Amino acid sequence: MMKAIVYTAKNEVTFKDFPDPKAGPDEVIVAVKVSGICHTDYEVLKDNYGTGAFPVVPGHEYAGVVIEVGVNVTSVKTGDRVAVDPNLECGACLACERGWAHLCENLGAYGVTTHGGFAELSVVKATAVHSIGEMSFAQAALAEPMGCVLNGVDAVHETWMKNALIFGAGPMGLLMGMALNAQGIADVAFVDISDNRLELASNFGFKALASGSDDMREWHHGADLVVEATGVPDVASGLTAYMANGGKGLFFGVCPSDSKIEIAPFEVFRRQLTLAGSHSLNHNIPRALDALTGLGETVERTVSHKLPLREIAHVLDSKPPQDSLKVHWVAT
Numbered sequence: 001m002m003k004a005i006v007y008t009a010k011n012e013v014t015f016k017d018f019p020d021p022k023a024g025p026d027e028v029i030v031a032v033k034v035s036g037i038c039h040t041d042y043e044v045l046k047d048n049y050g051t052g053a054f055p056v057v058p059g060h061e062y063a064g065v066v067i068e069v070g071v072n073v074t075s076v077k078t079g080d081r082v083a084v085d086p087n088l089e090c091g092a093c094l095a096c097e098r099g100w101a102h103l104c105e106n107l108g109a110y111g112v113t114t115h116g117g118f119a120e121l122s123v124v125k126a127t128a129v130h131s132i133g134e135m136s137f138a139q140a141a142l143a144e145p146m147g148c149v150l151n152g153v154d155a156v157h158e159t160w161m162k163n164a165l166i167f168g169a170g171p172m173g174l175l176m177g178m179a180l181n182a183q184g185i186a187d188v189a190f191v192d193i194s195d196n197r198l199e200l201a202s203n204f205g206f207k208a209l210a211s212g213s214d215d216m217r218e219w220h221h222g223a224d225l226v227v228e229a230t231g232v233p234d235v236a237s238g239l240t241a242y243m244a245n246g247g248k249g250l251f252f253g254v255c256p257s258d259s260k261i262e263i264a265p266f267e268v269f270r271r272q273l274t275l276a277g278s279h280s281l282n283h284n285i286p287r288a289l290d291a292l293t294g295l296g297e298t299v300e301r302t303v304s305h306k307l308p309l310r311e312i313a314h315v316l317d318s319k320p321p322q323d324s325l326k327v328h329w330v331a332t
């Protein structure tokens with residue numbers, strides 16, 4: 001038996017002994033070393049995502065060591081240090097036909113619809129693991145979030161963009177800011193309501209603006225790119241006010257699925273604005289690992305908590321610790 005966090009039903013988080021997984025053909029067993037909490041893990045709990053097939057082990061942002069390979073597996077071997085690509089697409093719908101796994105009509109994922117990374121061992125398809133070389137497991141566990149960030153960047157980035165305004169200096173917003181810097185947008189500013197998060201953003205070298213402060217006035221119709229990374233509908237409804245003529249806006253945060261906002265279509269027309277969305281990641285873990293390598297160890301400063309698995313269960317059962325950024329389980 002192994003230790004695992006298991007949702008036994010909607011809203012039921014347990015920390016328990018769970019049977020060790022076995023590697024079937026084309027599968028590998030990963031001994032999980034670091035696994036991160038994501039907003040989605042709370043959505044799983046609320047049953048907004050996935051099929052609601054319980055019991056399920058949450059966690060889709062993880063890295064570890066391959067300790068067993070099933071028959072037919074040649075792409076990876078025991079002892080390999082790997083990051084996991086969680087997405088499991090159907091391969092048969094229109095989006096899949098177009099190569100858009102992240103938009104699959106029947107999208108599943110390790111840690112959402114089938115067991116994921118908040119367990120000592122995780123069984124995954126051999127094609128879902130990617131070698132991380134010598135990278136730290138903490139950094140490699142950021143590959144999935146960085147994959148989502150790069151998918152968002154791809155949805156909106158243009159070479160003419162000179163500046164970007166990001167609402168929400170959480171871990172995803174900060175990774176987005178770093179990725180935009182790396183794409184050549186030097187001038188990236190953050191808006192947040194938390195002083196701690198604003199301080200962190202400025203420690204990363206970004207401009208930091210307190211939400212509702214006078215400093216925000218100069219960004220009125222001033223940002224080539226505006227990113228919503230809070231998941232707060234009121235913030236989403238204010239994006240266009242900051243978009244420059246011809247500018248783009250990205251809905252990157254996860255707003256409540258039933259929320260609505262008002263947008264003036266005349267403004268979108270007259271100022272030729274583009275509003276875009278991005279969801280999840282599309283098998284770009286190798287590219288995300290490259291991006292993380294390029295950024296170096298500084299990305300690990302987006303991790304605020306390193307907790308034992310039992311504590312992670314507690315966090316999932318309540319809410320993220322005050323002023324937390326990325327929360328990681330680090331296996332001992």
Ligand SMILES: [Zn+2]
Nearest residue numbers: 038040061145
């Ligand atoms: Zn995630």
Ligand SMILES: [Zn+2]
Nearest residue numbers: 090093096104
């Ligand atoms: Zn599909």
